[in-house]
Amino acid sequence: MPLSMVKEGEPSVIKRVGGKEETRRFLENLGFVAGGTVTVVSQIGGNMIVNIKDSRVAIGKDMANRIMV
Numbered sequence: 001m002p003l004s005m006v007k008e009g010e011p012s013v014i015k016r017v018g019g020k021e022e023t024r025r026f027l028e029n030l031g032f033v034a035g036g037t038v039t040v041v042s043q044i045g046g047n048m049i050v051n052i053k054d055s056r057v058a059i060g061k062d063m064a065n066r067i068m069v
Contacts, residue, residue, distance in 0.1 A: 004064035011039045012069035019066040030057050
């Protein structure tokens with residue numbers, strides 16, 4: 001399922017990152033790689049703050065839909 005459907009506080013393992021090559025590369029640079037663990041910290045109006053690799057990252061709903069967990 002996409003990251004946008006994960007409940008707050010639940011750690012999830014990233015299965016794959018979709019989208020165009022430049023989008024995937026951007027997300028990988030932020031730490032969204034297959035096998036990595038991501039936790040949703042908060043969700044406001046579809047936008048999310050997630051905890052990945054000991055740092056917090058804000059992503060939009062369109063980006064979250066491309067990350068499968």
